[in-house]
Amino acid sequence: MSADARPDVNPGMVLYQLATGHYQARALGLIAKLGIADLLGDERRSVQELAAATQTHTDALRRVLRLLTSVGVFNEHEDGRFSLTDVGRGLRAEVPGSMRSMVLLYSGEFVQNRWGELEYCVRTGQPAFKRDDPNADVFASFAKDPDAAANFDKAMASLVPQVIAAVTGAYDFSVFVTLVDVGGGNGTLLSGILSAHPELSGVLFDQPHVIDRARPALEASSVAARLALASGSFFESVPSGKDAYLLKHIIHDWTDAEATAILRICRDAMPSHARLLIVEGVYPERITASPAAQGAAANDVNMLVNTGGRQRSEREFRALLAGSGLALTRIVPTAGEVSVIEATLG
Numbered sequence: 001m002s003a004d005a006r007p008d009v010n011p012g013m014v015l016y017q018l019a020t021g022h023y024q025a026r027a028l029g030l031i032a033k034l035g036i037a038d039l040l041g042d043e044r045r046s047v048q049e050l051a052a053a054t055q056t057h058t059d060a061l062r063r064v065l066r067l068l069t070s071v072g073v074f075n076e077h078e079d080g081r082f083s084l085t086d087v088g089r090g091l092r093a094e095v096p097g098s099m100r101s102m103v104l105l106y107s108g109e110f111v112q113n114r115w116g117e118l119e120y121c122v123r124t125g126q127p128a129f130k131r132d133d134p135n136a137d138v139f140a141s142f143a144k145d146p147d148a149a150a151n152f153d154k155a156m157a158s159l160v161p162q163v164i165a166a167v168t169g170a171y172d173f174s175v176f177v178t179l180v181d182v183g184g185g186n187g188t189l190l191s192g193i194l195s196a197h198p199e200l201s202g203v204l205f206d207q208p209h210v211i212d213r214a215r216p217a218l219e220a221s222s223v224a225a226r227l228a229l230a231s232g233s234f235f236e237s238v239p240s241g242k243d244a245y246l247l248k249h250i251i252h253d254w255t256d257a258e259a260t261a262i263l264r265i266c267r268d269a270m271p272s273h274a275r276l277l278i279v280e281g282v283y284p285e286r287i288t289a290s291p292a293a294q295g296a297a298a299n300d301v302n303m304l305v306n307t308g309g310r311q312r313s314e315r316e317f318r319a320l321l322a323g324s325g326l327a328l329t330r331i332v333p334t335a336g337e338v339s340v341i342e343a344t345l346g
Helices: 011-019 021-034 036-040 047-054 058-069 100-106 109-115 118-124 140-144 146-158 160-170 188-196 208-219 256-269 291-306 314-322
Strands: 074-076 082-084 178-182 201-206 227-231 244-248 275-280 326-333 339-345
Touching (some): 021 036, 021 100, 100 109, 146 160, 146 208, 178 188, 178 256, 188 201, 188 227, 188 244, 201 208, 208 227, 244 256, 256 275, 314 326
Parallel strands (some): 178 201, 201 227
Antiparallel strands (some): 326 339
């Protein structure tokens, strides 16, 4: 139901809430940066303790904590102390299911400052980072900033457990003997697929500095004997002769021309029986006022601002694959927010 059809909805208040949504995002990013959740742990603590530990102003910190209490991140108790809610516990750094790195990425300066250039992006069709350097590559810049690169890896990995469960529950990988994860980051997804399919061997392929960061953990993992590491640029080549090529949240980072170049490199590496698997959300043909559509549209504009890429509909995926010498065979929905878009040699 749209807001217009609900007499209890104040249109002006809806616009106010939309206009001020960045308040919570910036507050959340700061609290994650300060490590407040780890200072709280499972305890209740006073704002005086938290301010002393973080070298912040006591009253100012209290006001920010109360803002995030109003949206369910903290509890404020009668004695004035604060504790974490179930939502807030996800801000702790090293707990299972931690989302701290994801919050630092999306609520921090890296993403937020680029959204400040939205007008430039809309006027030019270019991502924000192109304003200062038309030849810049957003991912190559990570090689120059190890801390930002490591946080990006953790942020992406924090979302992977849900993807592993959704993808392995919906798609049958047992038909393959070898699988290449193209641009697979720290290997969390590939390791999860290999764990679910003991007969499968995998190759993690990414840029050299990404593979170097991933190597120690992967070589000590339970699937190390079935997991090879390879590095390079997917604009130049990928390991050839394997049964399946997986690209999770890769294609949406790039323009149609760049995505076509990546897909053609994969096509050239694929034997005749191979399958190419794109794991991404499929953009609806028409946007409505629904949570699913809101997530898809927000992600699409975030790609415009931060990478220059885009979300794509089934029709757009089909055209993109055809232009790369591949044929879309089916789209397998999952229980998560992604689908497995399967293609073969065209």
